[in-house]
Amino acid sequence: MTETIGIIIVFSILIIMALLFFTRIQTNSVEQQRTLISGEKAVSISFSALFLPELECTKAGSDDIKDCIDVLKADAATEVIAANPEYYFKLFGYSTIVIQEIYPTPNEKILYERTRNGQPPTEDTQKARTPIPVSLYNPVTGTYAFGVLTIDSY
């Protein structure tokens, strides 16, 4: 009788261990998928920002110019994005998008910012950063500047 109970207990423990082991593997695998999805979300936000018609340079009779930001559009878009936060949140989610002019006149402009805690991001805030070199075009003067579009996805 005692042996029977002993065998049943040991057998049950083995089964529970196996069950826990497989459950852990499955959970890890789903977690990995989720991490992958959030990584792709960061890429998605980068693309959304880079190909935004609100920013892209255009020239008469040609397609949009790639990797080029129209500075007059960027100024106007900053105001429109701030006035329509809910719409642009669906596009950019929790992220910060900064347009930085490197040359000739260093300066930067925050196009969009929304963090998970509603506070400005700090050095410790976990993020995926995507810097994209761009040219900054002024359509009135016809001049170009060199800049970087930085997207921090939280």
Next chain:
Amino acid sequence: MKKAQISVPFQWIYVLIAGAAILILFVSFVARQRDSSELQLNAEVTQKLEQIFILTAQTTKTFNPAKMSPAELHFSCDADDVSEYWVNSGSAESLETIVAFSSAKIPVETQLDTWTWPVDMPFSVMNAIFLSSPTITTIVVHDDTALSQTLLLKIQDIPPQFNFQILSVDEFKNEASYSLSTPIVRVIYLTEIDQLPQRISEMPDENVILLQVESERSVAYYRKQGAQLISDPEDHVAILRAADPNPAFMGALFSHNAEYYKCTMRKILKRMTLLTEVYEKRATAMKQQYLLKGNQECALLIDPLIFSDYRETINGCNFDQTCAAEISQASEQLEQRSTIISDRCTTLW
């Protein structure tokens, strides 16, 4: 009763309890495994769809047959402008900033067909994506009238990989002349609506999508109820004018019903509204900069108000013929104005 007589039945009770416990463990293990693999499949397909939607932002005029695990994709876009998609019975993901023209349900076996095309009204608004799969048969029914032939030419702009079956009215009635083995059928009439062939008539109502292209500017959706075809006034939609292939026209062919089409088109109008705000502010800034440079001609030519006028035309349109025609006309006028200004100064967008 002696001790040995009691212990034998107790032994059996222990065995039964242990057996039941092991069985329960196994059953719960299998159930967990099933839930987990379903979650994994949903995550995998959602990830694939996310990739497709990312590509939509950057690539246009592209047909892409995306390989995918078997799953049932669901798309919704309703009168309250709530737009979502979900995989099997998984959780819904927002689709509110993506213009995806699709049927309500796409059963994917191995492949999801996607086609992207830019929406320009007249400035670049966003890219539209058209979704279908080899599990959906699309039949285009035409006749010899001039209108039907004109519409047929427009439909032939759709990539041939979508395998639209182009049939005359007689061929459509003769069921032996075409195969029909998919779970969902879409019938696009370029003719008068007639009684459905028996095979389609016998299909579940929700698996049959019916629409009649009345002209280049108007499409009517029908609901199948048994052998009856029903269309209410709100099932008619007006199509915005644009250069061919017109995404507004193509979108009507891929949409599930009028509500889905109107809701998806409202996403385009919403973005157009936001873009007019950007271009109005940009035009004001350009005007000031031209004045500072002493370029009076360009400062006079640029009028920011044309964008606010355009925005007023767009706002509140629910795709009746009048407002669709007004938007199309305003878009064409804006384009003409931009061409004149860009020749002498710079582009308006």
